[in-house]
Amino acid sequence: MIAAPHTSNWDFPFTLFSFWLLEINVKYFIKDQYTKSIFGFLFKWTGAIGVDRSKKNNLVQHCISLLNQNKELVILVPAEGTRSRVEKWRKGFYQIALNAHVPVCLGFLDFENKKAGVGKVLNLTGNFEHDMQIIEDFYKDIKGKNPKNYNKKIY
Numbered sequence: 001m002i003a004a005p006h007t008s009n010w011d012f013p014f015t016l017f018s019f020w021l022l023e024i025n026v027k028y029f030i031k032d033q034y035t036k037s038i039f040g041f042l043f044k045w046t047g048a049i050g051v052d053r054s055k056k057n058n059l060v061q062h063c064i065s066l067l068n069q070n071k072e073l074v075i076l077v078p079a080e081g082t083r084s085r086v087e088k089w090r091k092g093f094y095q096i097a098l099n100a101h102v103p104v105c106l107g108f109l110d111f112e113n114k115k116a117g118v119g120k121v122l123n124l125t126g127n128f129e130h131d132m133q134i135i136e137d138f139y140k141d142i143k144g145k146n147p148k149n150y151n152k153k154i155y
Helices: 011-021 040-045 059-069 092-100 128-139
Strands: 002-004 026-031 048-051 074-076 104-110 115-122
Touching (some): 011 104, 092 128, 115 128
Parallel strands (some): 026 074
Antiparallel strands (some): 104 115
């Protein structure tokens, strides 16, 4: 599941709360300093999987393996990779879904309209530009908390 736009620290608690209300059990990656902290048990309880970003982890292959082991698993991916404005989204979510043969769910937080949810479920075609255009079109009118941090051109 993509989580976008990702423009604020507020995205984290609102996203977790929204998925809790929707009864969607999500897992998500977070810097391992959070899962190793005194509050690590709390992050893990909410679905956190700690990642040491100082090392090459082959996170894409790890995700593919996790999804192949459990088809009901939902991994939440902030495709922008940061709360700051980026020129393009990271492509890992696309490679994960394509190679694990799972759909991409388009999760969103629209602060302007005070809405959150899952808007579309997209079965990828393997045509990156085509698939990304569908995703870009979906997110074009959704406003993050800090709209200036979101680039509507995602690929």
